[in-house]
Structures are given as structure tokens and as C-alpha cells.
Amino acid sequence: xPMIEMAQxxxxxxxxxxxxxxxxxxxxxxxxxxxxEEYNERHFSTDVLQREIDNPDSTxxxxxxxxxxxxxxxxxVGAAQTEEMLGNRMEIQRLYILxxxxxxxxxxxxxxxxxxxxxxxxxxxxxxxxxEHNEAALAFYKRMGFxxxxxxxxxxxxxxxxxxxxxxxxxxxx
Ligand SMILES: CC(C)(COP(=O)(O)OP(=O)(O)OC[C@H]1O[C@@H](n2cnc3c(N)ncnc32)[C@H](O)[C@@H]1OP(=O)(O)O)[C@@H](O)C(=O)NCCC(=O)NCCS
Numbered sequence: 001x002p003m004i005e006m007a008q009x010x011x012x013x014x015x016x017x018x019x020x021x022x023x024x025x026x027x028x029x030x031x032x033x034x035x036x037e038e039y040n041e042r043h044f045s046t047d048v049l050q051r052e053i054d055n056p057d058s059t060x061x062x063x064x065x066x067x068x069x070x071x072x073x074x075x076x077v078g079a080a081q082t083e084e085m086l087g088n089r090m091e092i093q094r095l096y097i098l099x100x101x102x103x104x105x106x107x108x109x110x111x112x113x114x115x116x117x118x119x120x121x122x123x124x125x126x127x128x129x130x131x132e133h134n135e136a137a138l139a140f141y142k143r144m145g146f147x148x149x150x151x152x153x154x155x156x157x158x159x160x161x162x163x164x165x166x167x168x169x170x171x172x173x174x
Pocket of ligand 1: 094095101102103109129131134140143
């Protein structure tokens with residue numbers, strides 16, 4: 001049975017390995033290598049990830065299948081959100097499942113955890129950004145009840161890309 005656990009300060013290596021592996025699986029085929037490497041260095045260094053894990057406004061959850069890391073989710077509240085948002089919002093900044101563990105319900109379970117956390121913290125809206133060309137993720141979020149409310153720029157290395165911003169009300173059942 002898969003387990004979803006909150007990452008601790010000492011889990012930075014697991015988060016780093018998962019971050020780099022899932023980012024490559026998701027985006028390497030549609031983006032150039034230099035942009036991918038620059039992104040890894042800037043966002044997935046041990047120092048950067050350690051600071052994020054230790055930030056009280058960010059939470060990393062890790063899914064394990066038979067004890068092996070299978071995916072992770074990063075959520076932000078308050079000033080940790082990647083866009084300035086009202087205090088009643090929670091951001092799902094990252095939700096990534098390793099290829100071999102996809103389509104087993106882990107994404108849905110992470111999403112339920114996010115809604116539970118948001119509800120427990122009195123948040124009323126969950127929002128996220130998703131690359132406009134990430135069809136699989138767009139379909140998944142729509143199925144989860146998210147609807148587009150805007151867009152923002154996302155820098156993948158030197159490549160400026162468009163992320164669609166999507167939101168869902170927390171009081172709905174997932
Ligand atoms: C998008 C993503 C998070 C979904 O995670 P997931 O674990 O595959 O999601 P689920 O298994 O809960 O649901 C996915 C599909 O599996 C099906 N499914 C759900 N539970 C299932 C189960 N127990 N057995 C078989 N299939 C199942 C669902 O019907 C769903 O199908 P659909 O989305 O094609 O309609 C995952 O595909 C992923 O990590 N993608 C790459 C990273 C990415 O793009 N992240 C988003 C960046 S913004």
C-alpha cells in the first residue's frame with residue numbers, strides 16, 4: 001500500500017533525486033538540454049531545496065511504494081507562494097509522480113492531501129500553474145475540478161514559457 005508522508009529536514013536528498021528525475025521525465029523531450037540543466041542548478045540544488053523544506057510556509061509530501069520514493073508534492077502558503085496571493089489561498093507548486101508509478105491513483109491521493117491541508121488551515125482556494133503544453137497534467141487538473149483564472153511566465157533556463165493558472169474551491173469534495 002503506498003504511503004504519503006510529510007518530508008523532514010533530513011529528506012533533502014530524496015526530494016532532490018525525485019525533483020531532478022521527474023522534471024527530466026516530464027520535460028526533457030520537449031525542451032533543450034541547456035535550459036534543463038540551468039533549471040536543475042538554479043532550483044534543485046541541495047541548498048535551495050533545504051531552505052524550501054525548512055520554510056514553515058512550504059510543505060513537501062513524499063509518496064512511497066514498498067518503501068521506495070515514487071513522487072512528491074510541494075505546497076505553499078503565505079509569502080512562499082510563487083505569485084502574490086491573498087492569505088486565503090494555498091498553492092500546489094509541484095506535483096510529480098515518477099513515470100513507472102503513474103496511473104495508480106497517487107496523483108489523486110496527493111490532491112486529496114492538499115485539499116485536507118488547505119481545509120485544516122482555513123484556506124478557501126487552491127491554485128497552481130501548469131505549462132500550457134502539458135496536456136496530461138491539464139486533463140488531470142480539470143478532472144480534479146480546477147478551472148483556468150489567468151496565466152504567468154515561467155522561465156525554463158533561458159526559455160520564457162506560459163503557465164496557465166488554475167484554481168479550485170476547497171469546500172468541494174475531491
Ligand atoms: C499529472 C500527474 C501528477 C497525475 O498523477 P497520477 O498518479 O498519474 O494520477 P492518478 O493515477 O491519480 O490519475 C491519473 C489517471 O490514472 C487513472 N487512475 C486513477 N486511479 C487509478 C488506479 N487505481 N488504477 C488505474 N488507473 C487509475 C485515472 O483515471 C487517471 O486517468 P486520466 O487522468 O487519464 O483520466 C502525473 O501524471 C505526473 O506526475 N505527471 C508528470 C508531472 C507533471 O506534469 N506534473 C504537473 C506539473 S504542473
